[in-house]
Amino acid sequence: MKTLSSPSSLAVRFARRSLCTRSIQHNVPRAGRLLVRDGLSPLSQPKSTQKLGLLNLNSKSLAHYTTAALETNDGEPETSSTPKTTFEDLGLHAPIVKSLQKAFPDVEYPTDVQSVFIPAVLQEKDVFLRDSTGSGKSFGLVLALLNKHRIITQVQGAKMRHITSLVLVPHRDLAYQYLHWIEQMVNASVDGHEPPPLSSVAQVLVRDEGMHLDSGLDLLRRSIESLMPPHILIATPQALMDIHKADNTFIRMHLSPSTLSAVCIDEADYLIETLPRKDPAKSFKKAMDREKKRIERHPGPTKELLNIIYKPRQEANAAGLSIPPCPQLILSSATLRTQLRNYVYGESGWLDRQNVVKIYGAAKKEASQWQRGLQHSILLVSEERVRNMDSAADTPSNLPISAFPTGPSAEPEPPHGNDSTGPEYGQTSSPFNPNMLEAIATTFALDVPLCALLVLPASASVTRAIWELSELGINARSMDLQKKHWEVGSSSEDPVLLVGTLATTRGVDLPELSHVFLYGLPDAKGKVNGQSVDTYLHVAGRVGRFGRGGRVITFVAEDERAYEDGSEEGGKKVSQGEKMERILESINVRAVKYGVFD
């Protein structure tokens, strides 16, 4: 058993020189089974055919989808001579496809899920979209929304352009990820045309680092005044509701159901709180009722916003009248749980239920299949040592090195340009478990060729963690996708440890990552339930995207801190390691031994 000494920054840097002793498997991505509930799908249920609108996939994309549906259980596609579906086949305009291919040459053909949902979006359906992390949901959404016609009305003889699509995301980094994708495509506008100003295509409305809304709001107001509002507005629900509270005409004027064409909610299960699914007949009925009242009293900004935008639909649905024109509603997540779908479909009144398409890709239990190249480990950390769970499987073979370029060959430089803010941190006691940070720093130094992501609990201080990691000699930086101030693989840059929290990493796409480190359990209160399982899936899903492989390592305390949440079962305390094991079991994953510490 290898014990963990206190790594000084020198020791960590020395350790880093022996980088890449482990490496990552590169798998060809294979989609899981796709299930489309609509009138044409061979998998559709007769009941759903009556309830749901038809999805008129053209013959090629239907053939493609059918091939996906016929995959064998082990994920091997049956051989088919059907030509591959192209983005044009899905209905995307040629200039958009050209810009896409210029900006993203690796994106040659749509993924299975994109082949199905892009046409559904273009046909103005309301869409429930669930597929594995990294299957291209958000990216495909961008393509579909860019393809939409700009809504223009005539007001007193003057042409008025309107915001066509609203994308709601849980945090600012995901908003900037969308914006950067769009910016790359705008800049790749082809045929020698001057690209349009980015602000007329897309804008972001989120609170900035100083928690101010002003810069985004000023730009938006100016572009509305100059009759060039963005085609796509990407915002957090909280930012929009804050604006609404200051000016209750804003949403009515600029996000009116009569001029908006689509509302998309990315990470919908994170943004819309619903009751956990439990049997109401059981003894916890009282607790459920309390919870229900709490959610009704505090519905959260996303529900509040949708209740404003979809008021005409809600009223028509309640009165059984025909549904007035309203923007299509698209809800997307890798973990779109039944209770959320039931709430939105049955209770919210936001949908046109005759016009809904439900697209479900790999289910939770198949996550391990989609993310075949992923290895999950749990490390137990105490004052004396770092070790694997006794039950962890031996690593099948250490991961081959091909998936990631090796790190810069130059000797590592001392860390620089990090985000630590203050010597004052040295004066105050750390909110972090120092053994855990040391274990993370050592793992990073020994195993990460280019870039890893550390995910902290939602309320943890990122700047404090960065400062402490820098003290250990680690090139740690905040995961700020607006500035993206790191340059992975450059000869002047050490491997980078990006630091974010459970609240700021959902949905982000960082292709350069090989490792994700999770600090503690996915639930702050130590609960093992559907929500903590989903949270873990989203954390793990930052790697293994598009078959790239990767490692997910959860660090939990083994000493008395392992029982800090005080959970007991039948008088027996349950350790954090055991809880983490249960989370992995529920997604059919067995932790593998992480060789560095055993």
Ligand SMILES: Nc1ncnc2c1ncn2[C@@H]1O[C@H](COP(=O)(O)OP(=O)(O)OP(=O)(O)O)[C@@H](O)[C@H]1O
């Ligand atoms: N058709 C495609 N071919 C190749 N790469 C693609 C394709 N579509 C998207 N990608 C790439 O896949 C990555 C993941 O895409 P995206 O973030 O949209 O996945 P996601 O399904 O929304 O994941 P999550 O559930 O974690 O939010 C991006 O880097 C994107 O460039």
